[in-house]
Structures are given as C-alpha cells and as structure tokens.
Amino acid sequence: MEAVRPGIAQGLSDLFWRRPKVLLAVLLIPPLLWLGVIYIGSLAALLVQSFFSIDEFSGLINYEFTLKTYAELLRPANFDIILRTTLMAASVTVAAAIIAFPIAYYAARFAKGHMKALFYLGVMLPLWSSYLVKVYAWKLILAKEGILTWAVDGVGASAALNAILALPVIGGGSLSVSYIGTFLVFLYVWLPFMILPVQAALERVPANLLEASNDLGARPGQTLRHVILPLAMPGIIAGSIFTFSLTLGDYIIPQIVGSSRLFIGQAVYAHQGTAGNIPLAAAFAVVPIVIMGLYLWMAKRQGAFDAL
Structure with a gap:
C-alpha cells in the first residue's frame, strides 16, 4: 500500500499539471455544491412554500399550488408593510x-x-461591536430620558x-418609538457599508482627469457632476x-426601536x-428578493455595472 500511494499522488499531480481546468473544477465543485444545495435549495423551498395556502x-x-397567498399581500394591512419597508x-440608502x-x-x-489609518479605524470600529449592543445603546440614546433629549434641552x-x-x-412619544428613530439607527448601522465601496471607487478616479477638468475651465461643481460622480457611480x-x-x-431594529407597525422582516418572523402561517411568511420573504432583482435589473440597464 505504501508503494501505491506515491503513484496515485504523482498521477493526480501530473493530471492537474497537464489539465489545469480539471484542478479548477475539483476546487470549485465542493463550494458550488454547498451553494446550490444550502443556499439555492433553501430559496427554492421558500419559493415553493409561498405557493401553498393555509386552510382557514x-x-x-x-x-x-395557488396564488391565494400572494393575493393576501395586496390586502391593505400587508401592502402597507411592504410599502413602509421599501x-x-x-430613505436610508x-x-x-x-x-x-x-x-x-x-x-x-x-x-x-496616519489619517487614512484613522479613517479605516473609525469606519470599521462600529462593525466590531455586537449588533444588538449597538441597537439597544441607540434605544437608550433616543429615549425620552436619554442623552440626546438631554443635549437638545441643554441647547434650548x-x-x-x-x-x-x-x-x-x-x-411619536419620543425618538425611540418613532420612525425617525428607526431611520437614525438604520443609518448608523449600515453607513459603513456605503462608505467603504464609495471610498474604493473614488480611489480609482485618476487625478489627471481632475487636473484636466480644471485646466479646461470647469468649475468644482461641474467637475463633481460630470467627472467624479460618473466614475464613483459603481461604488455608490x-x-x-x-x-x-x-x-x-432587517427585523431586529424595528422590533427594538420604532413604533408597533410591522416591517417585512417582522412580518416574516x-x-x-407566532401565527404558524408559513406560506404567507414565505410570500413576504420573496418580496425583498423580487424588489432587489428589479433594482439590479434596472441598474444594469442603466449601465451602472459597466465600470465594475
């Protein structure tokens, strides 16, 4: 057996060297199978569940199979949830x-x-702390007896x-039970996910283009509108x-900060x-997928991904 193993290993090594595509396939098949079974499979199961219904x-x-569950999404109460979340x-985006x-x-x-290092530290530092800790901290900050109200009273x-x-x-009664408070917490939590891609896109803007725009007599606003923004659009x-x-x-932030009106994530949960209506929960879960699919399709048609 000990004499066979080196031969098998040598044979595989020669095969991978002569046919690099075989090596690539061997490396990609396990993660693709995992993605297909766990991720795509779960989404497919979710989609199938949404075409079932609950016996009243x-x-x-x-x-x-029926479209009755999707028709329930058009009821005023459910449609308000979709519209509110969207x-x-x-607004946050x-x-x-x-x-x-x-x-x-x-x-x-x-x-x-050092300034750039401080920038990355300042942007990334909030991501290193617990998500729930940040949300509950903001609930205390936005409460009627919180530090924000105290600061506002202090400046009159x-x-x-x-x-x-x-x-x-x-x-609402206070920022912690209002849509304004929900908006502020959403903005704080997801802001780093906007800053970093935009910063990476702006890093790739050639300085000579800005100099050329200035040499041709463009004002700073014109340079921003016609040179910087189009080149930064992939990052945006x-x-x-x-x-x-x-x-x-997201369903945690609206659950902790905001009013009692539901968002899509809360409706799914x-x-x-609680209600045990899995088909309606699946139909609600399909809504963000459809919305993001339409958004990506429209962005692609506008050429937003051409420079990626």
Missing part, C-alpha cells in the same frame, strides 16, 4: 449615500498615512424636537445594494413563529 378552518397548510430602505460621499471623498483624495432646542415628534406618521451602486437590501430584510 383547520389552520393546516394546504399543499396545493420607503424606509430607500439615499441618506447614507449623501453622508458617505464627502467622507469617502476626503479619505480617497486627502487622507494620507426642545421646542424644535417636540415639533418634529409631533409630525404625523413619522413622529454597490453601497446602495448593501444598505437597501440589509434594511429591507410573526407569521412563521
């Missing part, structure tokens, strides 16, 4: 892009040496805060995919865990 009399799952995700761009631009064009702006909290729909698109999709599927 017995509460048992009716394993006959608007929140879009736009705000994250607006805040992230100047930070990323400074880091890409001006920060050097409590009337402005009360006016904001009095706004219909987005307001990549960051928006992260922030938008993560906000769409409630229907699967």
